Amino acid sequence: MGLNLEFMLSIIPELLSAMVITLQISILAVLLGIMGGLVVGSFRVIGPKWLKMLIQLLVDYIRGTPQIVHILIIYFALPRIGIILNAYWTGVVALTIIATGYEVEIVRTAIESIDKGQIEAGLAIGLLKRQILIFVLLPQAIRRIIPPLTNELTNIVKASAFLSVIAVNELTKISNKIIYETFYFFEVLILTALIYTVIITLLGMLSNFIEKRMFSTNSEANS
Amino acid sequence: MDISFMIEIVPRLLRATWVTLQVSAISLMIGLVFGIVLGVLRVYGNRFIVWCTKGFVIVARGTPAAIQIYAAFFLLPRLGIRLPLFAVGVVALTFNTSGYQVEIVRAALESIDKGQIEAGLAIGLTRWKTMLYITLPQAVKRMMGPMTNEFANLIKASSALMLISLYELTKSGHAIIAATFKYAEVLVLVALFYFVLVQSLCKLSAYLENNVFNFGKTADPRNEFLN
Amino acid sequence: MEKILLKMEHIHKSFGQAEVVKDFNVEVKQGEKVILAGASGSGKTTILRMINYLETPTKGKIWLDGDYIGGHYNEKSEWVSDSMQDLAEKRKQIGMVFQSFNLFAHLSALHNVTLGLTRVLKLPKKEAIARAEHYLNKVHLSEHIKKYPHQMSGGQQQRVAIARALAMQPKLMLFDEPTSALDPKLTNEVLEVMQELAEEKLTMVVVTHEMGFARHFADRMIYLEDGVFIEEGPPEKLFTHPESEKTSHFLSFCGYKEGDI
């Protein structure tokens, strides 16, 4: 079963521009998600008990339900509550919600991994709980958030493939479209898989690199 | 919300949930075989074999489940393999989960104290026998928690089989929506079913890790000041 | 020297089943330097941490300069626990120096000191910096104010921590084994700074195993065993004529070790 190389070359531009859409949506979602993650994650750590439980329930729900189901829910629910968005932005909203669910946990883990002595030192000089959060914990948590965040981006890139279900013109949707138009599925799927693998492997390497850089050159000395 | 409609569709969704569970569980089991074989090769194989298993893991974990499912759907018939839709789903999910399971097995194997291996070699076992009788049995215990978790992941991933119209939970829900337009009722139920399944597996996984196979570790201390 | 600054009355502390402090009482006068001595696990850290309520006493009351810490009596003489705000208000009157320094890892020496000044005392930035520089100078660190914790030696870090506590101008300073994470040379840097503070009439409660230092530094020494008060008095007296067998046994052991070095 020979590959039609000429055909493969001819579809590369279309696939690459679809890849750009995939990356745009994913990066947007992760960045919007981190804002939600920082705020909600902070409340998850220092909020009143009922709020912590509510947040954990929502986080468990988002992480414990398939991404396609979230995408379908957003797709149907947004118009119902009067928010009419095109497919692209519906996709961004859906992925942002998914990303937030995971990023709340990332933020929480980062805050909880900070040495307890930092909190005690803050209390000892008379800082309030929320001041300790803002001036002591979050600034230190940020650097611990970045490596897992890059990793989260790879998950969101993979999740973005499901946006094909709601007709967002990202990589999977376009590759599917080409398959149905041409029936060269072997060629199209190989290229698509290759593009995803390269993106995700590069992001994984970036995450490792950041982690090594951040934690070797600047080892924190909170004994 | 139309409660009587919801009650009416529960049996149908339950049957679909059964499909979801079956396709996930079968894939998990077949994936386990690949996971253990490739995981062992990944740790103990020669350079070439390690290189191949690494490549497999990169592709399996580096491509979205959606693409893997399309690939199984289009490519198997092309290779002359005609399978029912359910089996196509199993092939796709097995490929997907094997990539993760290799890493679980590897992590478990590598977490076994080197002294255990040296002790095995010292009493005259070969490298492979040490692996088989000493390292692997200990590693299997450490794999139980992560594997339960992987089952939960597979249940979530199986929802992507709706892309090839396998009537698992998500596709069934989708079909009911297409026929009735009662998406709120359907999606609430679908989400709830998944949530209950996945949540119980996650709790089980955490329980296995902390209480059954914890090897004397204590739970991490929470910070009392922030509580 | 007569005014009483700190009172601990019938303090008990349990962790789960274990009662690690039993009926501890102490009064500390303004300007007094008190050493808490006792074997490892005798409850010294726990007592110190209860003074600024990092640890809540199971029973008993702590009183600092006119106010109870951790709560107060209302008009109907009922005990009301302090809110986070009230506690912060009281804690800022007490400086604490930790065994493991606990400098804010993301802030320079200068900003470790200014954080409390700007955020708790609400000083304007300029004034906060001037005050921070003053206290960093006092602990002989004027040249290192821009450095981050991981760029400083343990002794330097501990002196920054002392400056951070002093800059809040607390009524009372608590030191929990401030030198036990340091080697002998760095230990001396820190002890010298503490000695200088002693000469300024600052009230200090110190846990230390440096008995040589304790002997000429302290006005009073309290000896504990298993969370129980054994005896107190001028260090000289405890070293030479202790009333209890236990004290003499412990101190001779420490003294011997120190003489050895």
Ligand SMILES: Nc1ncnc2c1ncn2[C@@H]1O[C@H](COP(=O)(O)OP(=O)(O)OP(=O)(O)O)[C@@H](O)[C@H]1O
């Ligand atoms: N958070 C805690 N939970 C349970 N037990 C504790 C806790 N903190 C202290 N303890 C116990 O209380 C006792 C007294 O501890 P503490 O740290 O006050 O002793 P210490 O006199 O400061 O000893 P060291 O000289 O070793 O610092 C010890 O037996 C210790 O194990």
Ligand SMILES: [Mg+2]
């Ligand atoms: Mg101690």
